[in-house]
Each structure stands twice: as C-alpha cells, then as structure tokens.
Amino acid sequence: MSHFDLPAGYRFAGIASGIKTSGKLDLALICTDQPAQCAGVFTRNKVVAAPLLVSKPRVAAGRCQAILINSGNANACTGAAGRQVSAASARLLSEALEISEELIAVASTGVIGVQMPLAPFETGVPLLVKALAAEQAGQVAEAIMTTDAYAKIASARIEVPGGECRILGLAKGAGMIHPDMATMLGFVLTDAAVSAELLDSALRRAVKRSFNSITVDGDTSTNDMVLLLANGASKTLPIKDDTPAAEAFIQALERVLLDLAKMIVRDGEGATKVVRIHVTGATDEQAARTAARTVATSSLVKTAFFGEDANWGRIIAAVGYSGVEVNPEQIDISFNQVPVTRDGLSTGPGLEAEASEVLKLDEFTVTIDLHQGDAEASYYTSDLGYEYIKINADYRT
Amino acid sequence: MSHFDLPAGYRFAGIASGIKTSGKLDLALICTDQPAQCAGVFTRNKVVAAPLLVSKPRVAAGRCQAILINSGNANACTGAAGRQVSAASARLLSEALEISEELIAVASTGVIGVQMPLAPFETGVPLLVKALAAEQAGQVAEAIMTTDAYAKIASARIEVPGGECRILGLAKGAGMIHPDMATMLGFVLTDAAVSAELLDSALRRAVKRSFNSITVDGDTSTNDMVLLLANGASKTLPIKDDTPAAEAFIQALERVLLDLAKMIVRDGEGATKVVRIHVTGATDEQAARTAARTVATSSLVKTAFFGEDANWGRIIAAVGYSGVEVNPEQIDISFNQVPVTRDGLSTGPGLEAEASEVLKLDEFTVTIDLHQGDAEASYYTSDLGYEYIKINADYRT
Numbered sequence: 099m100s101h102f103d104l105p106a107g108y109r110f111a112g113i114a115s116g117i118k119t120s121g122k123l124d125l126a127l128i129c130t131d132q133p134a135q136c137a138g139v140f141t142r143n144k145v146v147a148a149p150l151l152v153s154k155p156r157v158a159a160g161r162c163q164a165i166l167i168n169s170g171n172a173n174a175c176t177g178a179a180g181r182q183v184s185a186a187s188a189r190l191l192s193e194a195l196e197i198s199e200e201l202i203a204v205a206s207t208g209v210i211g212v213q214m215p216l217a218p219f220e221t222g223v224p225l226l227v228k229a230l231a232a233e234q235a236g237q238v239a240e241a242i243m244t245t246d247a248y249a250k251i252a253s254a255r256i257e258v259p260g261g262e263c264r265i266l267g268l269a270k271g272a273g274m275i276h277p278d279m280a281t282m283l284g285f286v287l288t289d290a291a292v293s294a295e296l297l298d299s300a301l302r303r304a305v306k307r308s309f310n311s312i313t314v315d316g317d318t319s320t321n322d323m324v325l326l327l328a329n330g331a332s333k334t335l336p337i338k339d340d341t342p343a344a345e346a347f348i349q350a351l352e353r354v355l356l357d358l359a360k361m362i363v364r365d366g367e368g369a370t371k372v373v374r375i376h377v378t379g380a381t382d383e384q385a386a387r388t389a390a391r392t393v394a395t396s397s398l399v400k401t402a403f404f405g406e407d408a409n410w411g412r413i414i415a416a417v418g419y420s421g422v423e424v425n426p427e428q429i430d431i432s433f434n435q436v437p438v439t440r441d442g443l444s445t446g447p448g449l450e451a452e453a454s455e456v457l458k459l460d461e462f463t464v465t466i467d468l469h470q471g472d473a474e475a476s477y478y479t480s481d482l483g484y485e486y487i488k489i490n491a492d493y494r495t
Numbered sequence: 496m497s498h499f500d501l502p503a504g505y506r507f508a509g510i511a512s513g514i515k516t517s518g519k520l521d522l523a524l525i526c527t528d529q530p531a532q533c534a535g536v537f538t539r540n541k542v543v544a545a546p547l548l549v550s551k552p553r554v555a556a557g558r559c560q561a562i563l564i565n566s567g568n569a570n571a572c573t574g575a576a577g578r579q580v581s582a583a584s585a586r587l588l589s590e591a592l593e594i595s596e597e598l599i600a601v602a603s604t605g606v607i608g609v610q611m612p613l614a615p616f617e618t619g620v621p622l623l624v625k626a627l628a629a630e631q632a633g634q635v636a637e638a639i640m641t642t643d644a645y646a647k648i649a650s651a652r653i654e655v656p657g658g659e660c661r662i663l664g665l666a667k668g669a670g671m672i673h674p675d676m677a678t679m680l681g682f683v684l685t686d687a688a689v690s691a692e693l694l695d696s697a698l699r700r701a702v703k704r705s706f707n708s709i710t711v712d713g714d715t716s717t718n719d720m721v722l723l724l725a726n727g728a729s730k731t732l733p734i735k736d737d738t739p740a741a742e743a744f745i746q747a748l749e750r751v752l753l754d755l756a757k758m759i760v761r762d763g764e765g766a767t768k769v770v771r772i773h774v775t776g777a778t779d780e781q782a783a784r785t786a787a788r789t790v791a792t793s794s795l796v797k798t799a800f801f802g803e804d805a806n807w808g809r810i811i812a813a814v815g816y817s818g819v820e821v822n823p824e825q826i827d828i829s830f831n832q833v834p835v836t837r838d839g840l841s842t843g844p845g846l847e848a849e850a851s852e853v854l855k856l857d858e859f860t861v862t863i864d865l866h867q868g869d870a871e872a873s874y875y876t877s878d879l880g881y882e883y884i885k886i887n888a889d890y891r892t
Binding site for chain 2: 142143144145146172174175176177209210211212213319320397410411412414415417418419422423424426427439441442443444484
C-alpha cells in the first residue's frame with residue numbers, strides 16, 4: 099500500500115467471515131475517526147438490494163462515519179428478511195463502534211436471491227473493529243471482490259489552500275458493469291474538507307465520466323453504489339464551490355474514478371482488451387455519448403475486437419442504429435492513428451491490415467468522427483471472448 | 496419442396512454467381528407471372544444499404560413483379576458506386592424479363608463495406624431467368640443464406656371466398672437479428688388477391704409479433720427487409736379489409752412469419768436453445784414488450800441459459816433495469832410450469848433444481864408475471880455460448 103496516497107483519519111479492515119465458502123476475505127470495514135461529509139450514487143435498477151434501502155436515506159442526510167461491506171451474497175430479492183439483516187448488521191456495528199446507526203452505510207455484492215444470514219456479522223463485526231488499521235485499505239479492496247481477478251485501488255494528491263490533501267478510491271466490479279450504473283461498488287475517501295453539496299455535484303460529474311462511461315456486458319446490477327467521504331482530517335482549509343481548489347479537487351476525483359473504471363473494464367469478465375470508443379464531431383454531448391455507448395455495447399463489435407478484426411462495418415452499423423442522427427457518408431473511423439473509413443467508405447485493404455495490427459494491442463482507441471458538430475464523448479469497453487461465457491455460464495455452479 | 500404449399504403464379508431460381516468465393520449459391524430470383532400488389536418493411540438503421548435505397552420507393556408504389564437477391568456482399572457503406580451497381584442489376588433484370596425496372600426490387604446480404612462488382616449480375620441474371628421454375632423456391636432459400644446453418648421456409652393455406660389460397664415465406668438470418676428490424680431478409684408470397692393497403696397493415700402487424708419479437712445479439716443490420724407480394728393467381732375473390740377472410744389471411748401470415756422467426760432464433764449464431772420470454776400482468780403491451788425485450792437481450796441472462804442455470808436473479812435484475820415501472824416484490828417467474836420466484840423471492844432450492852431440468856430442454860418458456868395489469872407480450876431469444884464468439888470473431892477471416 100505504500101505507493102498509494104492514504105488520506106488521514108481513515109482506518110480499514112477486511113476479514114473472512116464465512117459468507118464465501120471458499121474462505122476468502124468477504125467482510126470489510128471503512129471507518130473515519132470523526133464523522134465525514136458524504137455523497138452517494140446508487141443503482142437506478144427498480145430492483146434495489148436491501149443494503150441500499152438502508153444506506154440511501156443515511157447518505158442523503160450527508161453524514162457518514164463507517165461503511166460495512168460484504169461480498170459473496172448481494173442480499174437482493176430477499177424481501178423483508180433481507181432488509182432486517184442489513185439494518186441489524188449496521189446496528190451491530192454501531193454498538194461496536196459506539197456511534198449512531200445513522201452514521202453507518204452498508205453495502206453488499208454477490209449472488210442475488212439467496213437469504214443473507216446475520217451470523218457472519220455477529221461474529222465478524224467485533225473482529226473487524228479489532229482489526230482496524232490505517233494501512234489496511236488493500237484488505238478492503240480484496241474483501242469486496244467477487245468475480246474480480248484483482249483488487250482495484252487508485253489515489254491522487256492535490257495542493258489546496260492550507261496544504262495537501264489526498265483521495266483514495268477502492269472499487270470492485272467485473273460483470274454487470276454498465277452506464278447509468280456506478281460500478282458494482284466504489285468507495286472514495288478524502289481528507290479534504292468539502293461541503294456535502296460540493297461533494298455531491300463533484301461525485302455526479304466524476305461518475306458520469308468514469309463509472310457511467312464504461313460497459314462490460316450491458317447489464318445493470320441491483321446493488322451498485324459509489325460513496326464519497328470527506329473527513330477534513332488533512333486540516334486544510336475548506337474547499338469552496340467555484341474556486342480553483344474546487345476545480346483541482348474535482349479533476350483529481352475524476353482521475354481516481356477513471357483509473358478505477360479502466361481497471362474494471364480491464365477486469366471485465368474474460369476481457370483481453372480495453373478499448374476506448376471516442377466519438378467526436380457530434381452535435382451535442384448526449385448524442386456523442388449515445389453513439390459511443392451503442393458501439394461499446396454491441397456484441398458484434400466486441401466480438402470483432404476479440405477476433406482482432408478491424409470490422410468497421412459493424413461499428414458504422416452500430417452508429418446507424420444508435421438513434422443518433424448521422425450522415426453515414428460523412429463518418430470517419432480510425433483505430434488509433436490508422437484511418438479505416440473515410441466519408442463512410444473503406445480506405446482500402448492496406449490501411450485495414452495496418453489497423454489489424456492496432457487491434458493486437460491490449461489497449462487502443464477507436465475514434466468515430468461524425469462531422470456534425472464539436473461535441474465529443476468517450477466510452478470504455480472490453481472485448482467479448484470465450485472466457486466471458488465460461489465465467490457467466492458457470493457462475494453459480 | 497412437396498411438403499410446402501406453393502402459391503400459384505410464382506417462379507424461382509438460385510445460382511452460384513461467384514460472389515461467394517466458396518462456390519455456394521449466392522444469387523436468387525423470385526418472379527410472378529403478372530405484377531403483384533406488394534408491401535415492405537425496411538431497416539430503421541440510419542446506415543442503409545444501396546439495394547434498399549433502390550427498392551424502397553418502388554415498394555412504396557405498391558407494385559412488384561420480381562425480386563433479385565444476392566448473398567455474400569451486403570453492398571452497404573459502398574457509396575454512389577454501390578448504388579449504381581444495385582440500380583444497374585435491376586436494369587439488367589428488367590431487360591432480361593422485359594418488364595419495367597420499377598417492378599423490380601433488389602436485396603443484398605453479406606459483408607459490409609466491400610465494393611460490389613456488377614460482373615456477377617451480368618453473367619448471372621441471364622442464367623437465373625433461364626433457370627426459373629415453380630418448384631425452385633428451395634434454391635432461393637439456400638441462395639440467400641450467409642452464416643445460416645439451414646434454409647428457412649414456411650407456408651400456410653387458407654380458405655377464402657372463391658376457394659383456397661396459399662402463403663409461402665422464405666427467410667435468412669442468424670446474426671444481427673433484433674427487434675425493430677425485420678430479419679435480415681424475408682420474402683413472403685401469396686396467390687391471394689389483396690389490396691396494397693391491406694397487405695401493408697397485415698405485414699406490419701405480423702412483423703411486429705414475429706421478426707420484431709426475436710433477438711439474437713441485439714444488433715440491427717443495414718440491409719434488413721421483408722417484402723410481401725400478392726399476385727391474385729389463386730383466382731379467389733379479392734380479400735377486403737375488416738372481413739373474416741382478411742382476419743384469416745392476417746392470422747395465417749402471422750403464423751408463417753412466426754415460424755420463420757423461430758427458425759431464425761434456433762439458427763441464431765451458436766444458439767443451442769430457443770427461449771420464449773413471456774411477460775404477463777403488465778399495465779400495457781408496450782411495457783410488456785419492453786420488459787420482455789430487456790430480459791431477452793441481457794447477455795448475463797442468455798449466458799445463464801447456455802449454462803442451464805435457473806438464475807432468476809439475473810432475470811429479475813433485467814426487468815428492474817428495463818425502465819418499466821414494477822414492484823419487485825410482486826414479480827413471479829416460472830420456467831415452463833415450474834415456479835422459481837414468488838413475490839420476488841426464491842421458492843427454494845427444490846423448485847430451482849426442478850427448473851434446471853427445464854433448462855436442459857431445447858425450447859422452453861420463461862414466464863414473468865408483473866401482477867400490474869392484463870397486458871402481455873413475448874420475445875423469442877437464444878442462449879449465448881462459445882459458438883457465438885467463434886462465429887463472430889472469425890467472420891471475415
């Protein structure tokens with residue numbers, strides 16, 4: 099953890115409570131010594147998991163001191179019994195930490211539709227509280243994993259009036275990553291002093307350009323949430339809206355979230371490539387986003403990426419059915435710097451062969467210029483290969 | 496072909512013209528002895544292939560006598576040169592048949608973005624005209640195939656005032672099958688006497704409940720079209736709107752199109768199962784269609800079908816993000832007759848194990864009851880397995 103910038107005043111713990119039968123870490127705790135300002139973004143799925151029902155009103159009140167997270171069971175589609183367990187787990191933690199329940203957020207990730215027992219929390223919460231330590235953020239990142247191949251951590255450091263403050267982000271997510279959803283779970287912690295209002299607008303802007311601009315399989319989870327806490331422990335001056343410090347904070351936040359988002363795409367179930375779909379020349383940002391998202395979610399496009407085939411026909415067809423008004427005969431498409439389509443027509447087999455070399459890279463950009471205006475937007479997507487099928491066909495068995 | 500009901504007055508031909516380097520059939524002709532009334536449904540993709548630009552205004556005029564179809568090259572994203580080839584191919588046929596160009600529709604399917612030469616039409620059209628025969632419909636079905644594993648033909652026979660008439664449907668489609676698109680190509684021929692207006696409304700209704708209610712991979716092609724011709728050669732009385740004969744005709748047409756649509760799903764690239772997603776208890780038909788479509792296009796749901804996993808959590812999550820207003824705790828889900836979810840909760844491992852047996856079938860129905868109203872709708876989808884990736888990653892290589 100030494101290469102990450104740890105914000106002051108936070109402590110972390112991750113343990114194996116037995117929810118995962120594999121014996122891997124499955125219960126995590128994030129604490130701040132003093133209550134923090136907080137903001138959150140939650141799933142727009144109409145089917146909302148129990149922990150979100152507990153956490154949403156508390157986050158909306160703008161204050162949070164601890165986050166309790168389990169993996170291995172989503173506690174979704176578990177009815178009144180599930181909600182009782184989520185509420186009771188927060189109550190157990192509030193007693194152990196001797197703080198108000200209202201300052202505790204809970205989150206879950208894992209299988210849907212299986213009742214969540216309270217027992218792992220009864221035995222686990224005291225162990226978590228005992229294990230809390232400032233340098234254990236890595237344990238949290240590990241304990242929130244499900245099908246993730248690796249833990250996801252990113253950080254940033256910024257100068258603000260009165261000194262330096264830090265932003266640390268922890269995330270999990272591999273399947274079911276899609277726009278209009280946060281990642282499955284993201285926890286972002288800063289020791290800056292920021293009002294709940296500024297936190298909220300900063301988080302929404304940063305999420306739009308990061309977690310809501312990635313897609314792995316187009317599905318949207320019942321459990322997704324991103325929480326942002328600011329505890330002011332850096333002792334720097336409060337960051338006020340519409341100041342250079344606020345802008346620096348927002349940009350650093352975006353960087354951290356985009357780093358995490360790209361890690362999620364790279365860890366997309368079975369992904370072998372991270373591809374940025376960059377739409378330029380759109381009439382407005384919404385049109386650019388819609389076109390980029392449609393290309394990024396096309397199974398045929400993603401399968402062609404896996405096959406390392408510069409199949410621009412599938413890309414232009416996806417733009418065509420995106421609903422965005424386009425003139426197909428004005429569209430240019432490039433793979434990195436290699437143009438394969440000019441004015442909607444092939445640039446020939448020579449350049450297409452060159453583009454096929456770009457497709458062999460782990461990471462590349464497809465630029466689609468609509469030549470209709472000045473707006474642009476990017477989506478990050480992965481390829482669709484055999485491993486995706488393997489992981490998802492067998493997930494529960 | 497003896498087991499299909501062939502409408503009177505149509506002749507067919509299919510040949511290998513060299514567009515497909517494999518030497519397989521790739522050029523087809525459908526002719527009626529007298530000009531027929533006609534109706535058509537075309538792709539809504541903004542990127543529209545050249546043959547559709549030629550055919551649309553002619554079909555809109557309501558009369559057609561011949562359809563010239565090639566496979567192996569979509570003639571899409573080929574600009575002015577591609578449009579010239581499509582128009583010239585129709586002109587060649589009009590000269591060979593000695594009929595007006597305006598009575599000729601053209602269609603193409605295959606790879607996008609490759610220029611289409613005129614030569615195969617120059618040598619092929621005379622051969623096609625010479626080969627025309629009433630019993631060669633099967634050759635047409637074969638000559639329009641691309642990644643299809645088998646030819647798709649369906650027929651029906653109905654009693655109308657004055658005697659009997661017949662409907663024959665020929666279709667191709669495996670990849671890129673999605674709602675709001677016809678199949679890649681569908682040609683429906685009847686010897687009934689039907690006005691162009693009634694044909695148009697009948698076709699739209701039937702397409703909505705068949706080709707527009709199937710999905711394989713969610714992509715929408717640049718070339719999709721369905722044409723319906725009625726030549727009156729049965730010598731039965733003209734079918735008038737709002738009569739029992741009109742209703743019988745529409746129902747028979749729906750049956751033929753739904754038969755073809757299910758063949759397309761079964762032939763979905765790499766599909767091993769045909770699954771009907773049947774949403775009931777919706778407030779209106781649009782809501783039912785939206786919920787069914789969202790479930791039918793979810794990669795996670797389709798992968799679970801491939802894995803024969805009764806993963807109702809993914810189904811309820813897809814309903815949740817469909818945008819349809821639902822109360823998750825009122826949703827019931829069954830696999831055929833086996834309930835796995837009641838009031839949004841699991842019915843337990845016993846019934847889930849029973850449902851897993853249903854998933855081993857080639858064909859089954861997932862019924863999702865929203866308990867909000869009386870409307871219902873169905874979508875037909877396939878599972879998503881390794882073969883899909885294999886076929887689509889390597890399509891052009």
